[in-house]
Amino acid sequence: MPAKSHGRIPALAVLFPVLLSLLPACGGPADAQGAPPPAMPVSVAPAVQRSVTDVETFSGRLEAAEFVELRPRVAGTIDKVHFTDGASVAAGALLFTIDPRPFEAEVARAESQLAAAKSRAELAQTEYARAQKLLDSRAVSRQEFDQLAAGARTSEADIKAAEAALRVARLNLAYTAVRAPIGGRLSRASATAGNLVNEQVVLTTIAATNRVYAYFDGSEQTFLRLRAAGNAKPVVRLGLANETGYPHQGTLDFVDNRLNPQTGAIRLRASFDNRDGRFVPGLAARLTMTTSAPYQATLVPERAIGTDQNRKTVVVVGADGQPQFRVVQLGALQDGMRVLLGDAVKPGEHVVVEGLQRIMPGVPVQPQVLKVDDKGMPLPPPTSAAPQQPGQ
Known part of the structure; x- marks a missing residue:
């Protein structure tokens, strides 16, 4: 038994330094919990300045x-339709004919009334001239002379009224030929031959x-x-x-x-x-x-714009890697680039275009500057070639 106890002492002497060496390793994770988080990588692109127009x-x-709803100007029965639905017509083309016979009769009546008015006017003028000669010789009274003069003037007015009635009758007769007021393309005919129409009916429409x-x-x-x-x-x-x-x-x-x-x-x-x-x-x-004349403006990629409640923001990364949230006022969007109004962002400053979700206030980031094209749009980073397998 004494011989065995003496054999354990050298073994403990060998294990003790090993256990001491493991103690720092056991305390390592606890100490690492108090260290600051590592800087997260984000992609940034420079804000550019160029001449733009809104x-x-x-x-x-x-x-x-020009658009016309074609309506008849006189009431009557459609006698004939002179066009094909959907056709193109010139101004003045005949489209509909309304039965002209009642209007021709009205023209004949107005002509006869005009002839009768002219005959009455001739008689009244003759009597007036005769009375004027008799008035000089005092063979007619002044009252009779005045009555004959008034009758002559009334006859002249009757002629003018009859002429006006004849013009109206002829105008209504002309309106029985419904023509295109403008050139253009027709719609369909809403009334065909035999239908009674008035001024409220839309016969068709014409669009220039x-x-x-x-x-x-x-x-x-x-x-x-x-x-x-x-x-x-x-x-x-x-x-x-x-x-x-x-x-x-x-x-x-x-x-x-x-x-x-x-x-x-x-x-x-x-x-x-x-x-x-x-x-x-x-x-x-x-x-x-x-909508504007050319002016100098600062532009950033549209994907760099973030939203904070009702405000628009961009994140600018300075030389120290600290992200800076800046409120911006947006202008027009041109070729994927957004115009920034005001001076919240200066040309050349780096704005975050990818990795916005990784940013925490006060925590520095690791910016990776992307190359841009001639318009300022970031170019995708080149993809590295896949490593070759041994033996290839």
Whole structure:
């Protein structure tokens, strides 16, 4: 037994230094809990400054420059329809014929009344001339002479009334031929031969096709920019639903005289040439318009913009790696770059474009500066080549 106890002492002497060496390792995780978190990597890009113009986009609706609801100007029975539904017609083309016979009879009656009025006027004039000679010889009284003079004047007035009635009758007869007041494309005929129509019936509609209007609403800022730009008519570009971009060019030719107090918007109108008949009234349209003169502005990528309740912010990383939250006022969006109004961000300062969710106030970050293209948009970092397997 004594021999065995002497054998354990050298073994403990060997294990004791090993246990001492393990004590710092056991306390390592506890000490690491009090250390600051490591700097998180974020991607940043420099804010750029360049000359820009405000370009806004709108949604609008096309309308015909001229649109007519064709109604008859006299009541009667449709005698004939002279067009095909949907046809294009020139101004003055005959479209409908209303039965002219009642109006021809009215013209004949007015002509006879005019002839009778002229005969009465001739007799009254003859009697007036005779009475004037007799008045000189005192063979007729002054009262009789005045009555004959008044009768002659009344006869002249009757002639004018009969002439006016004849003109009205002839005008109504001419209205039995319903013609196109403007050139354009017709709708369908709502009344066919045999139908009785009056001035309240819409026979068809005509939409002018040589020009179209695009109506759209602009904001109060849009109106103020247009007013500051002066009297020059801005160029408006248009694209349809099946087109890419804005291939059609027109001009802004109308700005309403008041803003809508409920929406704060103002009605605008652009005019476009349509001689090729490409545009049809009622089509939806996408529009874009330059609303300001060129000016120098600071721009950042759109994805660098964050939202803090009702405020827009960007995060600027300084040379010390500390993130700085700055409230910004946004301008127009151009090619993925957002114009910043004011001087909250200076050109050349680095703004965070990726990794915003990793940022904590007061905790430094590790910025990785991305290369940008000629417009200031960040370029994706180059992908490293996959390592080759041994033996390849």
